[in-house]
Amino acid sequence: MSNEKVQHTFVVYVENKPGVLSRVVSLFRRRAFxxxxxxxxxxxxxxxxxxxxxxxxxxxxxxxxxxxxxxxVNVLLVDDVTNQNPIVRDLALIKIGAxxxxxxxxxxxxxxxxxxxxxxxxxxxxxxxxxxxxxxxxLLEVLRPxxxxxxxxTGQVAMRRGAKAAVVTAVADVxxxxxxxxxxxxx
Amino acid sequence: xxxxxxxxxxxxxxWECLEREGVRTVFGYPxxxxxxxxxxxxxxxxxxxxxxxxxxxxxxADGYARATGEVGVAIATSGPGAxxxxxxxxxxxxxxSPIVCITGQVGSKLLGSDAFQETDITxxxxxxxxxxxxxxxxxEIAPAVREAFYIAKSGRPGPVLIDITKDAQQTACEFDWDAxxxxxxxxxxxLSPAQSEYEKAIELIRAAKRPLILAGHGISISGAEKEVLAxxxxxxxxMALTLLxxxxxxxxxxxxxGMMGMHGEAWVNTTIQEADLLLAFGMRFxxxxxxxxxxxxxxxxxxxxxxxxxxxxxNVKVDVALVGDLRNILQELTPRVETTNRNEWLGTIRRMKxxxxxxxxxxxxDNGHLYAAHVINDLWHExxxxxxxxxxxxxxxxxxxxxxxxxxxxxxxxxxxxxxxxGFALPAGVGAKVARPDADVWVVAGDGGFxxxxxxxxxxxxxxxxVNIAIINNGYLGMVRQWQEFFYxxxxxxxxxxxPDFAKLAEAxxxxxxxxxxxxxxxPAVRAAQAHDGPVLIDxxxEQEDTVYPMVAAGAGLHEMIRRPSPIVETxxxx
Numbered sequence: 144m145s146n147e148k149v150q151h152t153f154v155v156y157v158e159n160k161p162g163v164l165s166r167v168v169s170l171f172r173r174r175a176f177x178x179x180x181x182x183x184x185x186x187x188x189x190x191x192x193x194x195x196x197x198x199x200x201x202x203x204x205x206x207x208x209x210x211x212x213x214x215x216v217n218v219l220l221v222d223d224v225t226n227q228n229p230i231v232r233d234l235a236l237i238k239i240g241a242x243x244x245x246x247x248x249x250x251x252x253x254x255x256x257x258x259x260x261x262x263x264x265x266x267x268x269x270x271x272x273x274x275x276x277x278x279x280x281x282l283l284e285v286l287r288p289x290x291x292x293x294x295x296x297t298g299q300v301a302m303r304r305g306a307k308a309a310v311v312t313a314v315a316d317v318x319x320x321x322x323x324x325x326x327x328x329x330x
Numbered sequence: 331x332x333x334x335x336x337x338x339x340x341x342x343x344x345w346e347c348l349e350r351e352g353v354r355t356v357f358g359y360p361x362x363x364x365x366x367x368x369x370x371x372x373x374x375x376x377x378x379x380x381x382x383x384x385x386x387x388x389x390x391a392d393g394y395a396r397a398t399g400e401v402g403v404a405i406a407t408s409g410p411g412a413x414x415x416x417x418x419x420x421x422x423x424x425x426x427s428p429i430v431c432i433t434g435q436v437g438s439k440l441l442g443s444d445a446f447q448e449t450d451i452t453x454x455x456x457x458x459x460x461x462x463x464x465x466x467x468x469x470e471i472a473p474a475v476r477e478a479f480y481i482a483k484s485g486r487p488g489p490v491l492i493d494i495t496k497d498a499q500q501t502a503c504e505f506d507w508d509a510x511x512x513x514x515x516x517x518x519x520x521l522s523p524a525q526s527e528y529e530k531a532i533e534l535i536r537a538a539k540r541p542l543i544l545a546g547h548g549i550s551i552s553g554a555e556k557e558v559l560a561x562x563x564x565x566x567x568x569m570a571l572t573l574l575x576x577x578x579x580x581x582x583x584x585x586x587x588g589m590m591g592m593h594g595e596a597w598v599n600t601t602i603q604e605a606d607l608l609l610a611f612g613m614r615f616x617x618x619x620x621x622x623x624x625x626x627x628x629x630x631x632x633x634x635x636x637x638x639x640x641x642x643x644x645n646v647k648v649d650v651a652l653v654g655d656l657r658n659i660l661q662e663l664t665p666r667v668e669t670t671n672r673n674e675w676l677g678t679i680r681r682m683k684x685x686x687x688x689x690x691x692x693x694x695x696d697n698g699h700l701y702a703a704h705v706i707n708d709l710w711h712e713x714x715x716x717x718x719x720x721x722x723x724x725x726x727x728x729x730x731x732x733x734x735x736x737x738x739x740x741x742x743x744x745x746x747x748x749x750x751x752x753g754f755a756l757p758a759g760v761g762a763k764v765a766r767p768d769a770d771v772w773v774v775a776g777d778g779g780f781x782x783x784x785x786x787x788x789x790x791x792x793x794x795x796x797v798n799i800a801i802i803n804n805g806y807l808g809m810v811r812q813w814q815e816f817f818y819x820x821x822x823x824x825x826x827x828x829x830p831d832f833a834k835l836a837e838a839x840x841x842x843x844x845x846x847x848x849x850x851x852x853x854p855a856v857r858a859a860q861a862h863d864g865p866v867l868i869d870x871x872x873e874q875e876d877t878v879y880p881m882v883a884a885g886a887g888l889h890e891m892i893r894r895p896s897p898i899v900e901t902x903x904x905x
Contacts, residue, residue, distance in 0.1 A: 157516075158515070158516065161464075162452065162464070165453070165456065166456060169456050169457055170457075173457045203643055203647075206642075206643065207640055207642075207643065207644060210638075210639040210640035210642070211640045213516075213518065213639070213640075214638070214640055215516075216460075216461045216481060216514060216516060216517050217516060218516045219515055219516040220516070
């Protein structure tokens with residue numbers, strides 16, 4: 144078992160009730176796990192919200208995070224998708240300083256990254272990009288010389304590939320669970 | 331809408347639900363935001379016990395829960411009433427005690443406005459409750475109460491708080507008990523291990539030469555006392571107990587070694603260090619029982635049986651985890667393990683026990699000095715045949731109680747383990763007595779902890795409760811003084827303690843009091859207390875600078891025990 148810390152990505156389904164987000168966040172704070180990124184939004188079911196939580200953790204900590212998150216009464220399902228080759232996306236809005244002369248170069252870079260320009264002002268451009276964290280970091284790097292006026296990122300959202308929906312990550316058998324599947328998610 | 335359902339105001343729904351949950355007594359303190367509930371109490375058969383401080387109410391509910399396994403209920407108003415409950419809630423959380431706390435809250439329209447006596451108590455208690463509710467409509471009261479009781483009691487028990495706005499108590503709605511049944515889709519209190527884990531456990535048990543059971547609080551919570559004994563007897567595996575495990579297995583049982591950990595018996599800690607297999611039954615490898623994790627049980631494989639998967643591999647890395655209810659798991663496991671003769675291992679342990687010094691104090695000559703160990707030992711002798719519950723506070727007296735009182739019966743010791751809450755004993759003793767009126771309840775507290783919650787003496791008198799109180803009075807915050815002696819160069823900063831004349835204090839409350847300063851007076855005092863029809867307070871004035879031995883210093887290995895200086899060790903014999 145590895146003691147190496149890697150980015151773990153958890154998909155967490157919770158009941159859509161007031162205060163649930165603070166319960167989840169409070170748990171991570173209390174157990175001294177540092178959240179890299181946390182997103183929350185509605186799902187295909189109105190009574191269920193979905194979080195994607197990214198945490199630096201070793202394998203053992205990741206298991207304990209799953210077990211602790213499950214202890215929250217409002218949590219319906221936890222899926223550690225880290226090793227499932229998940230689809231992971233981040234969205235960023237990037238405002239750069241770009242006057243008339245610099246604009247063509249900025250547009251060219253944006254198109255290389257398949258980013259979209261969504262607002263043009265006389266001395267600024269706002270670019271929208273969706274992709275993995277690395278891709279967005281890459282675009283930010285090449286745009287930096289223009290002057291980053293404002294950047295906002297949503298944080299990562301994640302989903303398993305293929306037809307299979309999220310699965311319950313095993314907690315009954317924490318010490319030795321292998322692929323972690325007990326049953327499929329159905330609410 | 332079903333016209334046949336009765337309409338009730340929220341306050342009446344609250345009491346109706348508590349009655350249907352089997353509640354007969356609640357511990358509480360009224361105030362503005364909870365007044366509608368108190369007003370509706372006249373319609374209920376539930377007995378309300380007026381406490382003197384809301385912390386007391388929570389400890390009473392906790393003591394009630396620990397003495398019976400049933401949910402204890404505390405009730406308070408908003409703001410300071412609610413925040414005064416925080417220590418009691420945290421105490422119950424750390425020791426997995428099922429309590430439900432009900433707090434009044436300002437009207438829902440005032441929420442968030444810093445209204446008079448408004449505190450965000452669901453926010454405050456979020457990390458120290460198993461779950462909590464903010465109820466703003468009368469229709470949410472019944473589902474919240476039903477879920478709260480279910481959550482508090484099931485799985486790994488714990489405290490649940492329900493904060494009810496004043497208007498939710500005052501408005502009427504239909505009351506439908508059946509429709510309020512818990513709907514908790516995400517809550518899984520009933521995990522069970524995979525068959526493959528049983529097989530791994532059975533193989534480890536079969537291969538072990540020096541196995542040891544670590545018996546914790548989970549045994550009495552699960553009601554697995556018989557199952558653990560059956561397992562131990564079938565496999566001839568000895569048992570070491572945590573503080574909260576005391577009582578769950580009879581102290582007189584030949585396989586019961588006694589308490590482990592920081593102030594555990596020396597041979598018990600040595601046995602842990604020499605074991606080749608540890609079977610942790612309903613315990614969580616707290617730092618007070620493991621000492622330094624790097625040197626903990628270096629030769630042992632570990633099997634961890636616990637209902638809470640988050641405890642697995644938290645402090646100690648284990649080889650097999652059986653997650654689920656201990657009683658169910660042992661019913662499955664015991665018939666599948668081999669019966670074994672372990673004379674060699676048990677003989678080794680017996681020889682280690684021969685070296686023990688922990689009972690040395692009993693062999694001191696009666697030179698006029700009274701030692702706490704004398705008091706505990708004599709109290710044990712005088713109460714052992716009965717139906718006693720000892721409720722201790724936190725500190726030196728608590729450890730001496732654990733060492734010298736031989737608990738034979740489940741739930742006969744009530745003590746704050748995980749949080750170590752001074753001031754716990756007196757109110758928890760009230761709760762235990764209310765829960766089990768036939769029991770002989772003894773509160774054993776230090777002079778420090780007793781003064782933290784001694785206002786509850788009035789509650790005892792007002793409720794006409796027969797609770798006996800033994801103050802182990804040494805004029806110091808003794809355990810802190812002991813740490814200063816060992817680790818802070820005897821700099822007794824802020825530990826010498828001035829106390830009132832406890833006998834006169836008791837008299838002021840109308841409580842009979844006895845002062846004891848010689849060993850010969852201990853037994854007569856205990857007998858007099860037992861014979862008296864009413865509460866009795868005994869002020870045991872003991873040796874001031876006595877020390878709890880053995881001791882594993884915080885962060886030291888279990889094998890690195892500080893032992894009592896040698897002259898006394900040489901006089902040691904076994905009880």
